Amino acid sequence: MSTRVPQERRRRRPTRSGVLLSEDLIVETALRLIGEHGPEALSVRRLGAALGCDPTALYRYFHGTDDLVLAIADRIIGDAMAGFAPGDDWVASLREMALRVRAGYLAHPRAAAMAAHRVTRRRNEIRAVDTGIGLLLTAGFPPADAARLYLAFIDTVLSHAAAEAAFQALPPQQPEADRRSWRDVYQGLDPATYPSLTAVRPELPAMADSSFEQAVDLLLEALAARARARR
Amino acid sequence: MSTRVPQERRRRRPTRSGVLLSEDLIVETALRLIGEHGPEALSVRRLGAALGCDPTALYRYFHGTDDLVLAIADRIIGDAMAGFAPGDDWVASLREMALRVRAGYLAHPRAAAMAAHRVTRRRNEIRAVDTGIGLLLTAGFPPADAARLYLAFIDTVLSHAAAEAAFQALPPQQPEADRRSWRDVYQGLDPATYPSLTAVRPELPAMADSSFEQAVDLLLEALAARARARR
């Protein structure tokens, strides 16, 4: 069963339960499964059951589990970037890309948590990379810098978004306990042992909030400064 | 076989092969297993084989796989931060903190990938937060800024390190395939559809490299600029 997976299939045939399979339908069903029952609910067997087909039918569409995960990741990217067009302001455009990716991840936290760290090699990802590098080229960076800086930018965005998604994907008690720990544990510390924490004590509850935008803004500041310096 | 795992065990009994089990020995063997035979070598059965005991003997020491992973993560954190002391240069010190965290994660990628997004508010972590915020306070930031900026910094470091660890923790063919994809897939693209990728084509192989230091340096640049601006 090491076969290739064709791009367009022509002899579509209903399954035993009457469903017409397709790559899109499989990915959508996988996303629904993960969203409803958690990442560990995604297995070939369960997915087959949810689709109303034999589990091994999926191997006609994906080489294996990993291939399916990549398709899911690319779908999330595609949904997030749908309708995005870069504007004149390259900083603002990169910022919007970041916020879109984050929103896409948070729309499917559990799926994003499992697929976030992969390079999908698929259409939506490639298009996004092209757009992002294009923005840095219009900013005046030479190609070598544009590629490397885009990588640092998108890796920061993706890993931040993945961390946020993973946090949201935890069982509901856990984020709440985590939030409390910033209030309770850190507030009762010995001032002599932890002087700096004591100095910023009133600010600690705010540390349960997301740092996504702060980090992105810092990064864009640095990029803008470097672009200015090269004029 | 229910639940309780005693902290001190007194009736230690040699296994069939003569080994005396202990929580420490199990954790060390698990880390060695991962280091020698790759991340996928960590399974209850293989760990039992490596220890020379029945796999299910481990359930006398840990409630399950998850419990074992947390014990491993605990050790990684301790090892990474051992012996760190902040110096006079706050930027350099934050940089060293970042590199230490990254090194600790990459030393045990799979365990780090599994536990990276779970927050253990333990002593080592609290001390690290105190140190980091202290560095930003000496940089001249007011408490509110120091706390928020430190959060953005450490979240970037942690999520980047987690992403790198997750990448390394994948089965050995996958990172290699991901790496190749930057060379192969992206190199043969249509110039009209992907003009920016075409423009930076010679740089694409470098995009398989890590962006960790680049991202950290950009972030530290932005922080230094803000510190300068407030004088």
Place this chain on the structure above:
DNA sequence: ACATTGGGTCAACCCTGTTGACGTAAGGCG
């Protein structure tokens, strides 16, 4: 020396991904 019980072992269960063989029906082509 005895009773207690911690803990190592074994067998078993159900899960997982993946494969090769099989047959049926869909579509191209005469």
Place this chain on the structure above:
DNA sequence: CGCCTTACGTCAACAGGGTTGACCCAATGT
């Protein structure tokens, strides 16, 4: 229109995973 090829859904099987309950021996406190 009907044959022929073959795409693709199905089935059975395998190896490996985590986890459990029963078993029973020996290390320990008395």
